[in-house]
Every structure is written in C-alpha cells, then in structure tokens.
Amino acid sequence: MNIAVLLRQVPDTEAKVVPDPDLRGRIMESEIKFILNPYDEYAVEEAVRIIERGGLAPGGQVPGGAGGLPLSGGGGEAVGFCIGPDRAETALRSALALGLARAVLVSDPAAVEADVVTQGRILAAAIKGFAPSLILAGRELIDTQEDALAAVVAHFLDIPHVLGAGKITLDGEKAVVLREVEGGSLEIAASLPAAVSCSKGLNEPRYPSLMAIKRSKAKEIRKVSLAELGVQSGPQKSRIAELKAPPPRAAGVRVEGEPAVVAAKGIEWMADVAKVI
Template sequence: MNIAVILRQVPDTEAVVQPDAARPGSIQEAELKFVLNPFDEYAVEEAVKITEKAGGDAVGFCIGPDRSEAAIRGALAVGLRRAVLITDAAAVEADVVTQGRILAAAIKGFAPELILCGRELIDTSDDAMAAVVAHFLDIPHVLEAVKIEVDGGKATVTREVEGADLEIEARLPVAVSCCKGLNEPRYPKILDIKRSRTKEIKRLTLAELGLESLPAKSRVVELRLPPARPKGIRVDGEPAVAAGQAAEWLSKTAKVV
C-alpha cells in the first residue's frame, strides 16, 4: 500500500517567535530552531507502521524553504522511503487552500491509497490540509484520527468526539489527519539517521506541476503579538479584611463589578 505523508517544518514548540518588521506577516527566523510539525510525527509513524506490515512505500510531501530538508531527514530516519520538496516562494507563501492544491497535484502521480497529515500545524494552527487535499483529489477525508485500520479497499477511522468515539468508514483512497494517541512515534536509530542521507529528497517546482500562476485565495497582512498581560494584584491579610479590599479593587479600579 502506498501512503503519502504531508510534512511541514515549524518553529520548535519552545521557540519564542517575534514578528519580522521587514517582512509583514512573517516571523524572525535567524535564531529559531525548527522541527517537524509534532502532529506530523504521528502521521509518519502510522505510515511506516502500515507499510512495514502491508508493504508499499511511504513517501513524504512537503512545501517549505530549503531548511525544511532537516525536518524531512528526521522523517526519512524513522522510515519514510523518500520525499518530495517544493520550495518555490509562491508555494511557501501561499494560503492553505492553494498549498493544498499544489500538494494534491504533487501527490496525484504517486497514486497513494492513503494520505496522512498532522491534525494541525502548530505554528499557524491551520487544520484543514487533509480536507483541502482530499477536495482537490476528489476523495473522502476524515479528520483527527486516533485509530486507523485499513482493510479490503476501505479505511476504518476512529475519532474522538465529546464523550464518545466516532467510527467512520471511507473507501480508499482517503486523506486522514492524525492526532496524538494514534500511536507512539518511534525513536530514530542512529544507523537509520546516517542512512537517511542516502534517501532521495526530490525537488519539484510549480512549473513542473503546471501550476505557475495560482491566484492567492487569501493572504496574511499582519502578524502581531497579543498585548502583554497586565500584572495581577495580590491581596494579603485576614480574610474578612482582604475580601473587602478585593471587592473595592474590583469595583473601583478594575470596574468589573
């Protein structure tokens, strides 16, 4: 079974991001550490697990600048066979719908039976990619999987909804976004890290995909940090007195009661 895994490199979860004044809508990248989008790790692990059992190739598809290679190498080290990287600025800077269209075009020739991605990008919080790619390939999609079973030309996907598990059946091919809880991403073996260097990361251009002039569906006009949270106040002393002081502060200073 062939599986396409959509990958994205994002700033490390602990990174402190700052808007880049020189490039509106972008962040300062110079001192930033980048990693594979954490939710993508579940997609990679699932793809590797399934192909280990059922055979076939698990191949990564990524839109991003050159530095994305580092994240792709990590996915290759834990078992993806090869990867495709699209670095055209027009693709990297595009909105999620346009990127989904580009990825769909890149994935189409590979003809996978399963397309997996993380449930959400932790930097932009976009969570629509599986649905968008499915739309452009005219295939079904299921979001937020915690369990995937593939058998007899169909996938049975479990997703958690408020207070219950929902089991959804879809014919293959299907695009599925992956949640925490789906599996335990393995640790890379050092030898596999070394061997990942010999695995192919193929560069694909928008021209090769016949998608040179794609009008943007939307664009980010500004990126700004939320206003700093004001410092709280602390009321000490005997409860009877302190409660009075707190009430006074709430009514006179904060004016919320």
C-alpha cells in the first residue's frame, strides 16, 4: 500500500521576502534560502511512521489508469510528489532524508507557473499510476497561505479530502481524522483512498540523522515532464496580480500628562484621528 506526499518548497521562515520590481507577483529569489514547507514535514513524518509501523492494511487505493506514471514500487512506499523549479530538489532531498523512499518532481515552467487548480490536475495525473491508498499534504503553504492543493488533487482523483488533521487513525477501509475546531474537535471518517491535509500537532517531525542524510543521496528524484504525464497545463485560471510589501510602520503618537488626561486624549485620538473606535 502506497502513500503519496505532496511537497512544496517555500522561502525560509527567516528569509527577508522582497517583491521583485521586474517580475510582477514574484519575489526576489537571489538572496533567499528555500526550505521544505514546514507543514509538509508533518505529512512526511506521518507517512514515514505509517510505513515504519508496517504500512496500511489492504483496502481502497486509487485505481491506476491510462496516463499515469508506471511507479509501482512493489510493497508499501511513501513517495513525494512536487511541482516546482529545479531548486525544489533541495526540499525533496530534505524529505528523502526524513524517510520518503523517493520523489517525483514536475519542473516544466508551464506547470510551475500554473494556478492551483491546474497544478492539482497535473499532480493527480502524476499520482494516479502510483495507486496510493493515502495522500498526505501540509495544511497550507507558509508563504502564500494557499491551502487548496490537496483538495484539488482529491477532486481530480474523485476521492475524499479532509482538512487539518491533528490525528489520523487508519484501518483497512477508512481514515479517521481528528480536527481541532473552536471549542472542541471533529472526528471525520473518510473512506480510503483519501487525501488528508496535516496540521501542526499531528506529530513531532524527527531531526534527520546524518546517516539518513547520506542515504538520501542514493534515493531517486525522478523529473517528469508534462508530456510524459500526458497532460497539458492550459490557460491560467488565476494568477497573482500584485505582490506588495506591507507599508512601513508610521511613527507613533506620544501622549503625556496625568493618567486621566492621557486616557481621555488617547481615546479622543483613537476615535477622531485613527478612527479605530
């Protein structure tokens, strides 16, 4: 039984992100370090733990079909799937060091620049031949906060999708997902195969050991083209029209005097000048 993990690369949380003055909707990449999307680490860790526990019991799986990649690796495997430029290989390498068996990268510019619905359609085509019982993804991207990809992939594979897993319990037929909600928690049962977006708290991702880092070098990152997948990117349905840095913080206002006077002046200022109350 196989597990597909959707992977994406994002700027490091410490990176200073600056809009590119020449490329609308893009950031300056030259000075930035890129990492595996932190939420994706929960998905990777969960997939690796399931495989380490002996994989999934037999049950539903995505039926392989025409146009899919012949990816069957025999027994249960956790494999990463990613759309991204060549530099995304470093993120995939990190996921391999955390325990994925191998990874597939679609790096055609037409795929990389496509909208999320198109990317979901492309990934569904790539994943189909792998016939996974479970598709795991991070719940959102830390840069653009896009959280739709796993749902779109599920849509094109016609399987259920559950958002924001804090706990996943599997039996051969279904995944039971616990999601924390305001004031309580939901338990959602989804028949397998299913796609699940993973939240913080699902697990504690391991630190890759140096031995695992070395082993990851021998693992395959297979680059596939849209032509190999037999899909086309098609026209963009949505795009980032503009990317703006937040306006610099304006200087504050200093109010002095007795506490009662300061409070009154402060309220007056908030009401009349800042118009926040």
